Amino acid sequence: MIKIKNLSHIYNIPRRDPIIALKEINLEIERGEFLTIIGSNGSGKSTLARHINGLLLPTSGDVWVKGMNTKDRECLWKIRQEVGMVFQNPDNQIVATTVEDDIAFGLENMGIDRENMLERVNWALQVVGLEEYRRFEPHLLSGGQKQRVAIAGVIAMHPSFLILDEPTAMLDPRGRKEVIEVIKKLNQEEGITVIFITHLMEEVIESNRVVVLNKGEIALNGKPKDIFLKVDALRSFALDIPQITELAFRLNHKGLKNISPSTLKVEEMVEQLCLYV
Amino acid sequence: MNIFRNISFGQYIPGNSLIHNFDPRVKILGCLLIIINLFLISQFWGFLILGVMVWSGIIISKIHPRFVFRGLRTIIYLILFTMLLHLFMTEGEVIFRIWIFKITKEGLINGLFIASRLFILILTTSLLTLTTSPISLTDGIERLLSYFKFIKLPAHEIAMMMTIALRFIPTLLEETEKIMKAQISRGADFESGNIVNRTKNLIPILVPLFVNAFRRADELAIAMEAKGYRGGEGRTHYRELQIHRKDILFFTIITALAIIVGILF
Numbered sequence: 035m036i037k038i039k040n041l042s043h044i045y046n047i048p049r050r051d052p053i054i055a056l057k058e059i060n061l062e063i064e065r066g067e068f069l070t071i072i073g074s075n076g077s078g079k080s081t082l083a084r085h086i087n088g089l090l091l092p093t094s095g096d097v098w099v100k101g102m103n104t105k106d107r108e109c110l111w112k113i114r115q116e117v118g119m120v121f122q123n124p125d126n127q128i129v130a131t132t133v134e135d136d137i138a139f140g141l142e143n144m145g146i147d148r149e150n151m152l153e154r155v156n157w158a159l160q161v162v163g164l165e166e167y168r169r170f171e172p173h174l175l176s177g178g179q180k181q182r183v184a185i186a187g188v189i190a191m192h193p194s195f196l197i198l199d200e201p202t203a204m205l206d207p208r209g210r211k212e213v214i215e216v217i218k219k220l221n222q223e224e225g226i227t228v229i230f231i232t233h234l235m236e237e238v239i240e241s242n243r244v245v246v247l248n249k250g251e252i253a254l255n256g257k258p259k260d261i262f263l264k265v266d267a268l269r270s271f272a273l274d275i276p277q278i279t280e281l282a283f284r285l286n287h288k289g290l291k292n293i294s295p296s297t298l299k300v301e302e303m304v305e306q307l308c309l310y311v
Numbered sequence: 312m313n314i315f316r317n318i319s320f321g322q323y324i325p326g327n328s329l330i331h332n333f334d335p336r337v338k339i340l341g342c343l344l345i346i347i348n349l350f351l352i353s354q355f356w357g358f359l360i361l362g363v364m365v366w367s368g369i370i371i372s373k374i375h376p377r378f379v380f381r382g383l384r385t386i387i388y389l390i391l392f393t394m395l396l397h398l399f400m401t402e403g404e405v406i407f408r409i410w411i412f413k414i415t416k417e418g419l420i421n422g423l424f425i426a427s428r429l430f431i432l433i434l435t436t437s438l439l440t441l442t443t444s445p446i447s448l449t450d451g452i453e454r455l456l457s458y459f460k461f462i463k464l465p466a467h468e469i470a471m472m473m474t475i476a477l478r479f480i481p482t483l484l485e486e487t488e489k490i491m492k493a494q495i496s497r498g499a500d501f502e503s504g505n506i507v508n509r510t511k512n513l514i515p516i517l518v519p520l521f522v523n524a525f526r527r528a529d530e531l532a533i534a535m536e537a538k539g540y541r542g543g544e545g546r547t548h549y550r551e552l553q554i555h556r557k558d559i560l561f562f563t564i565i566t567a568l569a570i571i572v573g574i575l576f
């Protein structure tokens with residue numbers, strides 16, 4: 035479990051005004067959840083993510099991971115193993131010159147013995163579906179494949195939590211789909227708690243819970259369906275609503291009361307429209 | 312236009328010969344022994360024996376001599392130049408004279424020796440890099456350097472730097488190409504004009520490339536830290552290196568030959 039209490043973070047830049055990136059954040063994340071954190075550019079998503087594995091330390095407030103405070107230097111390496119992190123640019127997080135060597139990188143850091151390491155690398159390759167690519171050099175892979183390598187390198191360390199900071203932002207639609215599929219599988223089949231960061235409302239659909247960040251504060255926190263109902267609020271946070279939801283919202287307002295304004299998928303919409311035919 | 316497609320990095324040619332399968336540490340040390348020897352000996356027979364040794368290595372490795380000579384091509388002018396310098400600049404017993412130039416016996420011998428030295432040196436290092444993948448080369452260097460931990464040699468750091476360089480060379484080349492294409496589509500011209508102009512035209516490529524490289528370095532450092540990287544201490548290795556009997560045998564033979572050649576010649 036992750037517990038964030040009264041977390042504030044201020045970036046101090048010499049000879050400029052300090053930037054308040056996070057203000058009094060309170061958040062609890064349960065085991066097995068698929069949580070999406072959404073917010074527009076500069077809303078503090080990455081800053082929040084980096085507090086959870088101790089890459090950044092709070093200006094004030096506390097973050098606990100499984101009861102360990104990130105301020106406690108003794109626990110730092112244990113926390114980094116428990117909280118895996120995948121970043122936006124797949125090119126800039128792959129360290130080694132082949133896929134399998136890169137997946138082993140985190141395990142080497144942990145000091146795992148070789149036999150165990152081989153087993154975990156094989157498992158991670160299989161989970162992300164890249165078994166045939168184990169000897170490939172990273173620059174020969176597509177964006178989606180590279181991002182799956184990055185995910186494999188993190189899950190090989192057997193973390194309880196996986197934070198993904200806009201992992202799909204640099205991918206084409208196909209790569210995006212591949213990555214989302216893998217993340218869903220990790221959450222449902224491997225029981226890894228997922229914290230998914232995005233600025234696209236479409237990507238919220240798969241999650242159990244959504245936290246909306248706005249100017250460093252938690253603006254909304256709830257189930258995707260409920261969040262989508264707050265169309266005006268979302269717009270004011272500079273977030274785009276998926277077209278299909280927007281359509282449902284307008285139809286509902288025009289008097290088609292059988293159409294739920296929080297319709298998220300095209301199939302759902304089709305079913306509801308069929309009732310009127 | 313694919314500017315960088317035909318540049319090959321590392322010259323490694325995969326294979327399954329005896330030489331390919333020796334432990335990289337043994338290969339690197341063997342290479343070093345031969346090179347040290349090259350600079351110790353001063354008799355014709357010494358060069359002949361070392362040359363034959365290295366050439367047999369190339370034959371055993373089943374690598375086409377074409378690849379070996381490709382490595383030589385870039386350096387051949389340097390070899391010729393140093394040879395000529397020695398030929399004309401050494402004082403001694405004159406055996407030949409054209410106009411103001413004179414060739415001495417000592418000059419002739421020195422020139423030939425220097426040329427053979429460089430020639431065999433290139434053959435030896437080519438044999439090493441042609442038969443050893445960059446990864447095992449890096450691994451080998453790391454393990455060898457780690458024997459010098461007692462003088463605080465940062466073995467792991469050096470190896471990590473080599474790995475990251477190898478990993479990012481293709482990425483940076485791809486990026487260079489992308490930037491060049493973007494500039495060309497805006498009317499930049501990299502192919503005509505004098506050398507000053509051409510160099511000037513490179514600036515709009517180099518600036519974004521460097522800026523991006525620093526950003527990459529920053530992000531990579533954060534990603535490494537997030538995966539619990541904290542230097543070489545307590546780190547285990549995914550790739551294991553094992554010394555087999557054939558490695559010991561190979562190393563013994565090379566050492567023995569090197570000592571004999573060194574003493575005799």
Ligand SMILES: Nc1ncnc2c1ncn2[C@@H]1O[C@H](COP(=O)(O)OP(=O)(O)OP(=O)(O)O)[C@@H](O)[C@H]1O
Pocket residue numbers: 045046047053054055073074075076077078079080081082233
């Ligand atoms: N290293 C830093 N130094 C100074 N200010 C920073 C730094 N990192 C972020 N900020 C500032 O803190 C605020 C929040 O940034 P953050 O990166 O957390 O936002 P984000 O929601 O991740 O945005 P994006 O969608 O662009 O990734 C921004 O105003 C940003 O300019």
Ligand SMILES: [Mg+2]
Pocket residue numbers: 079080081199200
């Ligand atoms: Mg961000």
